[in-house]
Amino acid sequence: MTHHRPALRGTCIALAVVALGTFNLPAHAGEVEVLHWWTSGGEAKAAQALKASLQAKGHVWKDFAVAGGGGDAAMTVLKSRVVSGNAPAAAQIKGPSLQDWAKEGVLASIDDVAKAEKWDTLLPPVVSDIMKYKGSYIAVPVNVHRVNWLWANPEVFKKAGAKLPGNWDEFFVAAEAIKKAGLTAVAHGGQPWQDLTTFEAVALGVGGADFYKKALVQLDPASLKSPTMEKVLGTFKRIKAYTDKGASGRDWNLATAMVIKGEAGMQIMGDWAKGEFIAAGKAPGKDFVCVAAPGSAKAFTFNIDSFAMFKLKNEANVKAQKDLASAIMSPEFQETFSLNKGSIPVRMGVKMDKFDDCAKASSADFGATAKSGALLPSLAHGMAVPSAAEGAIKDVVSQFWNSDKMSAKDAMDKLASAAKTK
Amino acid sequence: MAIKAQPPSGPSAGPPQAGPRPLAGPAAVPRSRGAPSHWLPKAVVAPSFLLSFLFIYGLMAWNGYLSMSASRLLPNYEFVGLAQYEALFESERWWVALRNLGIFGGLFIGGGMALGLLLAIALDQKVRVEGLLRTIYLYPMALSFIVTGTAWKWILNPTHGVEQLVRQWGWADFSFGWLVDPDRAIYCIVIAGIWQSAGFVMALFLAGLRGIDDSIIKAAQIDGASLPQIYWRIIIPTLRPVFFSTLMVVSHLAIKSFDLVMALTAGGPGFATDMPATFMYTMAFSRGQIGLGAASATIMLATVAAIVVPYLYSELRVRK
Numbered sequence: 201m202t203h204h205r206p207a208l209r210g211t212c213i214a215l216a217v218v219a220l221g222t223f224n225l226p227a228h229a230g231e232v233e234v235l236h237w238w239t240s241g242g243e244a245k246a247a248q249a250l251k252a253s254l255q256a257k258g259h260v261w262k263d264f265a266v267a268g269g270g271g272d273a274a275m276t277v278l279k280s281r282v283v284s285g286n287a288p289a290a291a292q293i294k295g296p297s298l299q300d301w302a303k304e305g306v307l308a309s310i311d312d313v314a315k316a317e318k319w320d321t322l323l324p325p326v327v328s329d330i331m332k333y334k335g336s337y338i339a340v341p342v343n344v345h346r347v348n349w350l351w352a353n354p355e356v357f358k359k360a361g362a363k364l365p366g367n368w369d370e371f372f373v374a375a376e377a378i379k380k381a382g383l384t385a386v387a388h389g390g391q392p393w394q395d396l397t398t399f400e401a402v403a404l405g406v407g408g409a410d411f412y413k414k415a416l417v418q419l420d421p422a423s424l425k426s427p428t429m430e431k432v433l434g435t436f437k438r439i440k441a442y443t444d445k446g447a448s449g450r451d452w453n454l455a456t457a458m459v460i461k462g463e464a465g466m467q468i469m470g471d472w473a474k475g476e477f478i479a480a481g482k483a484p485g486k487d488f489v490c491v492a493a494p495g496s497a498k499a500f501t502f503n504i505d506s507f508a509m510f511k512l513k514n515e516a517n518v519k520a521q522k523d524l525a526s527a528i529m530s531p532e533f534q535e536t537f538s539l540n541k542g543s544i545p546v547r548m549g550v551k552m553d554k555f556d557d558c559a560k561a562s563s564a565d566f567g568a569t570a571k572s573g574a575l576l577p578s579l580a581h582g583m584a585v586p587s588a589a590e591g592a593i594k595d596v597v598s599q600f601w602n603s604d605k606m607s608a609k610d611a612m613d614k615l616a617s618a619a620k621t622k
Numbered sequence: 623m624a625i626k627a628q629p630p631s632g633p634s635a636g637p638p639q640a641g642p643r644p645l646a647g648p649a650a651v652p653r654s655r656g657a658p659s660h661w662l663p664k665a666v667v668a669p670s671f672l673l674s675f676l677f678i679y680g681l682m683a684w685n686g687y688l689s690m691s692a693s694r695l696l697p698n699y700e701f702v703g704l705a706q707y708e709a710l711f712e713s714e715r716w717w718v719a720l721r722n723l724g725i726f727g728g729l730f731i732g733g734g735m736a737l738g739l740l741l742a743i744a745l746d747q748k749v750r751v752e753g754l755l756r757t758i759y760l761y762p763m764a765l766s767f768i769v770t771g772t773a774w775k776w777i778l779n780p781t782h783g784v785e786q787l788v789r790q791w792g793w794a795d796f797s798f799g800w801l802v803d804p805d806r807a808i809y810c811i812v813i814a815g816i817w818q819s820a821g822f823v824m825a826l827f828l829a830g831l832r833g834i835d836d837s838i839i840k841a842a843q844i845d846g847a848s849l850p851q852i853y854w855r856i857i858i859p860t861l862r863p864v865f866f867s868t869l870m871v872v873s874h875l876a877i878k879s880f881d882l883v884m885a886l887t888a889g890g891p892g893f894a895t896d897m898p899a900t901f902m903y904t905m906a907f908s909r910g911q912i913g914l915g916a917a918s919a920t921i922m923l924a925t926v927a928a929i930v931v932p933y934l935y936s937e938l939r940v941r942k
Binding site for chain 2: 272275276279282283297300301304390391392395444445446447448449586587588590591595598599601602603614
C-alpha cells in the first residue's frame with residue numbers, strides 16, 4: 201500500500217493549504233454534516249449554494265448525501281447513525297416526523313437563532329408549529345411546494361373545445377370533451393401516493409378547507425364518515441374513468457410527460473411538475489398552464505422541506521449548526537434554492553421578481569391563505585399526520601381507487617379505522 | 623450453473639460413486655495438544671462462527687425482541703407483549719399479503735416444478751440441439767429478479783405491451799389488463815416467477831434424469847412398459863430426492879420474494895400484490911412501525927422454519 205502514501209500526503213497538504221489560504225479560520229470554525237437527498241440537477245445546485253454560504257462563515261461542510269430519492273434509504277442510514285450516538289448536524293426531515301424524532305430526545309433547540317431573527321414573524325403559524333416541539337424550534341423550513349395544482353396543456357384544451365375547470369363539475373365537463381377528442385383526459389400515475397395526492401385535492405375542492413382540516417388533519421371520525429366524505433369519494437372515483445389503462449404504477453414524471461407531449465389534457469400534481477415542463481423547454485402560461493386544483497383556488501395545501509437539527513457535543517459544531525439554521529432562513533438562500541427547485545420561499549416577504557408566474561401566484565396564495573386559515577398541510581406528502589396513520593389512509597384510498605367492488609360506505613369505515621393507526 | 627452432460631447411455635451412465643479419497647483421513651501420528659494442527663482449525667473457523675452466530679442468530683433474537691416492543695421510528699425497549707402481533711393479524715393488508723403468498727407460493731412452486739420437469743423430460747428425449755436449448759431455458763436464471771420484473775412489467779402493461787401488440791395485429795377488442803387489475807395482478811407475478819425459475823428447475827431435474835441407470839429403463843421396455851408408464855411409474859419416483867431439493871430451493875425463493883414484486887408491481891395496484899416481505903419493508907422502513915415490521919418478520923421466519931426444519935431433520939436422519 202506504500203504507493204498510496206504520497207498521494208494521501210499530497211491531498212492533506214493541499215487541503216491544509218486551502219484551509220489556511222482561502223478563509224482565515226475564525227476561532228469558532230466548526231463542522232456541519234448535513235444529511236440531504238438533493239443529489240440531482242437543480243437541487244444539487246441549490247445545495248452547493250448553501251455549502252458556499254457556510255464556508256464563507258469559515259465552517260467546514262460535510263455532505264452526507266444518500267442517493268436514491270424519496271429518502272427511505274437515507275432515513276435508514278440516519279436511524280443507525282442516531283442510534284449509535286453519531287448524529288449529523290442536520291437532516292432533511294419534514295412534517296409530523298419531526299415530532300417523532302423530537303420525542304426520541306435527539307433534536308436540539310435552535311430558539312436563540314429563531315428569537316434573534318424573529319422567525320415567528322417570518323413564518324405563518326401553521327408552518328412554525330410544525331417546526332416546533334414543546335414550543336421550541338427544532339427544525340428550519342427550507343421551501344414550500346404547493347400540492348393542489350392542476351397542470352394543463354392549452355393545446356389539448358383548444359383541440360377538445362374545453363375550458364379550464366374552476367370546480368369539479370367543470371372538471372368533468374372538460375374531461376368528457378377531451379376524452380371525446382380521443383385523448384387521455386387526466387394523466388395519472390397509479391402509485392398509492394399519487395392516488396392520495398388526487399384524493400386530497402378532491403377533498404379540498406369538494407369539502408372546502410374546514411372539512412379538509414377536520415377530516416384529513418385532525419382525523420375526526422365524524423367527518424371521515426360524513427355525507428361530505430361520501431361525496432368526496434364519489435367524485436374521486438369518477439376521475440378514474442378519465443385516466444388511461446396504463447396508469448397503474450406509472451411514475452409521476454411520466455404522467456407529466458403525457459401532458460407535455462399533448463397526449464393527455466391535465467394532471468393534478470404538486471408544483472415539482474413545473475420542473476418537468478421547464479426542462480422540456482415549455483414556457484408557463486403559453487405551453488402549459490397552472491391553475492389551482494378544481495374548487496381549491498382559495499386554499500393551499502403545502503409540502504414543506506425542512507432540516508431537523510440534532511443534538512451535538514462539540515461547541516464549535518453547535519455554532520456551525522446555528523449558522524446553518526440562520527443561513528437556510530436567509531432571504532438569499534430562500535430565493536436561490538426555490539428558483540432552482542421550482543418551489544417558493546417559506547420565509548414571507550422574499551422578493552418574487554425573479555420567479556415565474558406560477559410561483560408568483562403560489563406565493564401570493566401562500567400569504568393570503570396564511571391569513572384566512574386555508575393554508576393546510578398536505579396529507580399525501582407527510583405533512584398532516586404521522587407516517588403510520590398516513591400509510592394506513594393511503595392504503596384505503598388506493599384500494600378504493602383500484603377496486604371496483606369497494607363502496608364509498610366501506611371506504612369510509614376503513615378510513616375511520618385507518619385514522620386510529622398509531 | 624453448467625451441467626456437464628454425461629453421455630445418455632454407456633458404461634459410465636451412473637452417478638460417480640467413488641469420489642476422490644478424503645485428504646484428511648484419520649491421522650497416523652497421534653497429535654500433541656500444543657501442535658498447531660490441534661487448535662488451528664478451530665481458531666480459523668472461530669471468527670466466522672462467531673460472526674454468523676452474532677449476525678444471524680443474534681439479530682434474529684433481537685428482531686424477536688423488537689416484535690414485542692413498542693418500537694416505532696427507532697427501536698425502543700418498552701415491552702408490550704403480543705400487541706404488535708394482534709395489530710398485525712387485525713391488519714387487512716397483512717392478510718392480503720398472506721393470501722398473496724399462498725397464491726404465489728402454490729402456483730409458483732407447483733407451476734415452476736411441473737414446467738421444469740416437462741422441459742427436462744422433453745430435453746431428455748435425445749433432441750439434436752440439446753446444449754443450445756438447455757442454455758436458452760436456463761438463461762433466465764442468470765438474470766436478477768429486478769430485470770425479470772421490469773421486463774415483464776413492460777410486456778404486461780396494457781398500453782405498450784402484449785395488449786397493444788395484439789391490437790396492432792388487428793384484434794382491436796383484445797384486452798389483457800391483468801397487471802392493472804387488483805384481483806389478477808398477483809398472477810402476473812406468478813407468470814414472471816415461473817418464467818425465471820422453470821429453466822433452473824429443468825436443469826436440476828435433467829441432472830437427476832441423467833443419473834438414472836439406463837438398464838432399469840431398458841428392463842422396463844423389455845417388460846412392455848410404454849414411455850409414459852416408464853416416466854410415471856419408474857423415473858419420476860426415482861427422482862424423489864431431486865424433488866425435495868428443488869422444492870427447498872423454489873419455496874424459499876417464494877417466501878422471500880421481494881425484488882420481483884418491487885420491480886413488477888411495487889405491491890400495487892394499491893396493495894393488491896403485497897407480500898409478507900414487502901409488507902415488512904414498508905412498515906419497518908417507510909412508515910415508522912418497526913415493531914409491526916419485526917412482528918411480520920418473525921412470522922416469516924416461522925414460516926420458513928416450518929418448511930426447513932422438517933426437511934433438515936429428515937435429511938440428517940437419513941445420513942446417519
